[in-house]
Amino acid sequence: MTTATVAVPKAAPKRETHSSQVKMSTRGVKVFYGDSQALYGIDLDIIENEVIAFIGPSGCGKSTFLRCLNRMNDTITGCRVEGDVTLDGNDIYAPSLDVVLLRAQVGIVFQKPNPFPKSIYENIAYGPRLHGLAKRRAELDEVVESSLQRAGLWGEVKDRLDQPGTSLSGGQQQRLCIARTIAVSPEVILMDEPCSALDPIATAKIEQLIDELSASYTIAMVTHNMQQAARVAHKTAFFHMGDMVEVGDTDKIFTNPRDQRTHDYITGRFG
Numbered sequence: 001m002t003t004a005t006v007a008v009p010k011a012a013p014k015r016e017t018h019s020s021q022v023k024m025s026t027r028g029v030k031v032f033y034g035d036s037q038a039l040y041g042i043d044l045d046i047i048e049n050e051v052i053a054f055i056g057p058s059g060c061g062k063s064t065f066l067r068c069l070n071r072m073n074d075t076i077t078g079c080r081v082e083g084d085v086t087l088d089g090n091d092i093y094a095p096s097l098d099v100v101l102l103r104a105q106v107g108i109v110f111q112k113p114n115p116f117p118k119s120i121y122e123n124i125a126y127g128p129r130l131h132g133l134a135k136r137r138a139e140l141d142e143v144v145e146s147s148l149q150r151a152g153l154w155g156e157v158k159d160r161l162d163q164p165g166t167s168l169s170g171g172q173q174q175r176l177c178i179a180r181t182i183a184v185s186p187e188v189i190l191m192d193e194p195c196s197a198l199d200p201i202a203t204a205k206i207e208q209l210i211d212e213l214s215a216s217y218t219i220a221m222v223t224h225n226m227q228q229a230a231r232v233a234h235k236t237a238f239f240h241m242g243d244m245v246e247v248g249d250t251d252k253i254f255t256n257p258r259d260q261r262t263h264d265y266i267t268g269r270f271g
């Protein structure tokens, strides 16, 4: 096969990872919306403290798969998931599992920033209060500040914590949503096209943040932007028509893919 022509950008080097510990694992994951099948048996291991990007043509099932990882598909009427998904070896579809707790452990950030209609402070404080992570006001203040710090937003909002979250710019709102996810001490952060509603400067900030956050969290993100996958992801998985065609080191997927479909997609022949 000829070498792909998509240039892997000369971005700042990604944070190096050394773990080979599997954080999440899926085996034979199939998803149905009513009678229509969207995923056909996905086997994937997600390694701790890595960023993995899911790429592929529109409608191939990337978001559906992402939602399997914290049972967000449970909220869609008529959606059925089969197969095994584990977090640290534990079945996340076990009947006894507390789904609210799972969604704190495996948080999700959506395409469009969706702050609660509350103050900046309350956007962050809500989750820790719900999960009993901070009992006194001083503890809560600390969680709010450290979450905003980690999301790179503290300096911009520390003097206006009582203002509505919706008063922030789109990029700031997205970092607020990331801070909200961090506030409940997740282990994995899912991101569904987190930059697609943002301008290039806000996008660059989020990409930088993703790299920093991967030191503490495992991150799986859906992106339509192959350059973005090349910039931020250690691993990339290519999806096509409900199958995961291949997964591997991002550089390898973009320069020397194994499968002709991956090659055709990254060279712009379809999608």
Ligand SMILES: Nc1ncnc2c1ncn2[C@@H]1O[C@H](COP(=O)(O)OP(=O)(O)OP(=O)(O)O)[C@@H](O)[C@H]1O
Pocket (backbone or CB within 6 Å): 033, 038, 056, 057, 058, 059, 060, 061, 062, 063, 064, 065, 076
């Ligand atoms: N809520 C839903 N109800 C019914 N079908 C759905 C629903 N969500 C997704 N699908 C179908 O499942 C398939 C996979 O969709 P999904 O959104 O996961 O793909 P995607 O790769 O994320 O697409 P995109 O890149 O356009 O966001 C598509 O055929 C889609 O129409």
